[in-house]
Amino acid sequence: xxxxxxxxxxxxxxxxxxxxxxxxxxxxxxxxxxxxxxxxxxxxxxxxxxxxxxxxxxxxxxxxxxxxxxxxxxxxxxxxxxxxxxxxxxxxxxxxxxxxxxxxxxxxx
Amino acid sequence: xxxxxxxxxxxxxxxxxxxxxxxxxxxxxxxxxxxxxxxxxxxxxxxxxxxxxxxxxxxxxxxxxxxxxxxxxxxxxxxxxxxxxxxxxxxxxxxxxxxxxxxxxxxxxxxxxxxxx
Numbered sequence: 001x002x003x004x005x006x007x008x009x010x011x012x013x014x015x016x017x018x019x020x021x022x023x024x025x026x027x028x029x030x031x032x033x034x035x036x037x038x039x040x041x042x043x044x045x046x047x048x049x050x051x052x053x054x055x056x057x058x059x060x061x062x063x064x065x066x067x068x069x070x071x072x073x074x075x076x077x078x079x080x081x082x083x084x085x086x087x088x089x090x091x092x093x094x095x096x097x098x099x100x101x102x103x104x105x106x107x108x109x
Numbered sequence: 110x111x112x113x114x115x116x117x118x119x120x121x122x123x124x125x126x127x128x129x130x131x132x133x134x135x136x137x138x139x140x141x142x143x144x145x146x147x148x149x150x151x152x153x154x155x156x157x158x159x160x161x162x163x164x165x166x167x168x169x170x171x172x173x174x175x176x177x178x179x180x181x182x183x184x185x186x187x188x189x190x191x192x193x194x195x196x197x198x199x200x201x202x203x204x205x206x207x208x209x210x211x212x213x214x215x216x217x218x219x220x221x222x223x224x225x226x
Contacts, residue, residue: 033214042115042202042217043153050212087152096143097215101152 002026004100006088011106012078020073020103022088030091034062034073037085037102046073046086075105083107111207112136115218122193123226130188130221132203138183139205143215144176147200156201159186193225 003025012018024032031050035043049055049064049071061074073086085104089097112135122128132142140161145153157178158166165178177189190197200222204215 031212040200040220040222042219045214045216048212048214095141096155096158098155099145099153 002090002092002098004088004090004098006086006100006103008101009104009106011108014078014080014107014109016078017074017076018078018105020075020086020088020105022071022073022100024069024071024088024090024100026090026092026098028092029066030093032062032064032071033089033091033097034060034071035087035089035099037087039085043087078107080107080109111216113203113205113216113218115203115221117221118219119222119224121224121226124194125192127189127191128193128223130190130201130203130223132186132188132205132218134184134205134207137205137207139186139207140183142180142186142203142205144178144186144188145202145204147202147220153202156188159188161186190223193223195225198223198225 005023033048034046036046037043047062049062054063059076064071085102087102088100092098114133114135116131142159144156146156147153155168156171159178159180161180167173180186200220202220204217206215
């Protein structure tokens with residue numbers, strides 16, 4: 001079986017920092033991806049973790065703990081354009097990605 | 110680089126008709142492509158894995174006779190929704206991964222919004 005959990009919605013203000021958590025239980029694990037998706041558009045790749053620890057890429061960072069089945073995406077210096085859905089996805093068996101239900105982030109001024 | 114093109118972006122069809130959606134990898138070859146479906150405010154659900162030169166692999170609950178997949182070349186996969194019904198209305202997105210490494214991210218087409226009336 002497989003289960004990927006994320007909060008459904010989050011709100012934050014411009015300039016703030018927000019952390020989006022993801023927990024997973026999958027029968028296999030070959031890495032975890034974070035994608036951003038604006039309404040009606042295709043997902044765009046943000047980050048990838050396969051080893052424990054923090055990966056930093058500009059305003060976005062992602063953390064992974066394989067022993068805990070846990071990841072988070074950290075967004076700093078929030079901007080209005082960061083309002084979107086953020087999808088946590090697990091590469092379970094080396095091929096397709098299995099997605100969580102996504103977290104809708106609303107950034108207000 | 111790593112561009113995936115999907116066409117059409119939007120289609121409206123009548124119940125009972127068939128609709129073909131094309132997915133092309135523009136600057137890389139893809140022996141495998143993935144088809145996802147997304148209902149409003151839901152996440153992406155994997156429908157099937159398209160394999161160049163062989164039969165597609167369908168996820169549990171996805172009817173292979175209804176969702177026909179053809180992967181005739183290393184840059185093109187097509188999804189045909191046969192005898193479409195209103196419940197098939199959804200956002201269909203294809204994706205592919207350049208190279209053979211599973212560590213590289215999937216790149217997505219822009220999706221096809223299907224509305225069946």
